[in-house]
Amino acid sequence: xxxxxxxxxxxxxxxxxxxxxxxxxxxxxxxxxxxxxxxxxxxxxxxxxxxxxxxxxxxxxxxxxxxxxxxxxxxxxxxxxxxxxxxxxxxxxxxxxxxxxxxxxxxxxxxxx
Amino acid sequence: xxxxxxxxxxxxxxxxxxxxxxxxxxxxxxxxxxxxxxxxxxxxxxxxxxxxxxxxxxxxxxxxxxxxxxxxxxxxxxxxxxxxxxxxxxxxxxxxxxxxxxxxxxxxxxxxxx
Numbered sequence: 084x085x086x087x088x089x090x091x092x093x094x095x096x097x098x099x100x101x102x103x104x105x106x107x108x109x110x111x112x113x114x115x116x117x118x119x120x121x122x123x124x125x126x127x128x129x130x131x132x133x134x135x136x137x138x139x140x141x142x143x144x145x146x147x148x149x150x151x152x153x154x155x156x157x158x159x160x161x162x163x164x165x166x167x168x169x170x171x172x173x174x175x176x177x178x179x180x181x182x183x184x185x186x187x188x189x190x191x192x193x194x195x196x
Numbered sequence: 197x198x199x200x201x202x203x204x205x206x207x208x209x210x211x212x213x214x215x216x217x218x219x220x221x222x223x224x225x226x227x228x229x230x231x232x233x234x235x236x237x238x239x240x241x242x243x244x245x246x247x248x249x250x251x252x253x254x255x256x257x258x259x260x261x262x263x264x265x266x267x268x269x270x271x272x273x274x275x276x277x278x279x280x281x282x283x284x285x286x287x288x289x290x291x292x293x294x295x296x297x298x299x300x301x302x303x304x305x306x307x308x309x310x
Contacts, residue, residue: 092236115297126286126301127239128198172239176297183252184299186239 086110087175089187096194102160104190106173109154113175116149117184118158121170130171131158163194199223200302202287208308209277217272217305219287227292228270229299230262233284245270246292277309 089106096102108116117132133140133147133156140147146159160167173187199222209215221228230242244252245264259281261273270287284306288299 087238117297119301124303126198126200126288126303128301129298132297178297183241183244184239184297188236188238 086185087173087187089173089190091190092188093191094193096163096192098163098165098194098196100163100194102158102163102167102192102194104158104171104173104192105155106157106175106187107153107155108175108185110175110177110185111154112177113185114178115176116147116156117174117176118145118147119172119174119186121172121189127172160192163192165194165196168192168194198300198302200287200289200300202285202302202305204305205303206306206308208310209274210310211277211279213274213277215274217274217285217287217307219270219272219302221268221270221287221289221300221302223289223291223300225289225291225300226267227290228264228267229288229290230270230272231286231288231301233286233304239286243272274307277307279309282307282309 087108118130119127120130121127131142131145133149135151144161149156171190174184176184201220203218228245232240242256243262263271284304286304287302290299
């Protein structure tokens with residue numbers, strides 16, 4: 084059973100555009116929602132994360148929007164750059180399970196120059 | 197670098213071979229993980245070790261055998277694998293109990309089973 088569903092599977096954006104990746108979760112016990120970024124030949128690395136006590140978190144060009152009632156959260160990349168081209172994974176975990184993360188399927192983002 | 201190293205980076209093996217993957221973390225963490233990453237699929241958590249004790253085995257076939265001799269090293273022993281086991285195997289570590297859920301990943305071992 085896939086507890087975190089991610090879309091789209093792939094995304095192509097022009098330089099300077101906004102990239103939006105969406106995730107939906109099922110388990111209401113989840114209380115930590117990170118996004119990981121993975122470049123070819125590298126392991127995933129934490130990009131930004133949010134807890135459900137806030138509806139939005141922004142770090143530079145990256146913003147997480149969180150909708151608790153809809154059980155959805157999304158990653159917005161403003162002013163997308165070719166260097167942002169990577170695979171992005173959303174994930175979720177619950178405090179009682181420590182760092183156990185349930186990952187989405189991943190989105191391959193390509194930002195064209 | 198993330199502080200988590202994996203060797204080898206690439207491995208090609210036949211179905212009858214025995215090989216081992218190695219992971220080492222230099223972060224002082226107390227939990228380590230093995231994940232399988234296949235194309236267009238979510239990362240699949242295979243094993244979790246907390247303080248060297250295996251705390252999770254997500255129905256992984258016995259042809260995969262983990263070993264955690266200390267909190268800094270993690271191995272994945274491979275035996276009589278199948279072609280569908282070809283994937284990127286990722287190791288990660290974290291510090292349980294510090295209030296942070298962040299996992300730090302190694303670069304992975306690209307495994308091809310012929």
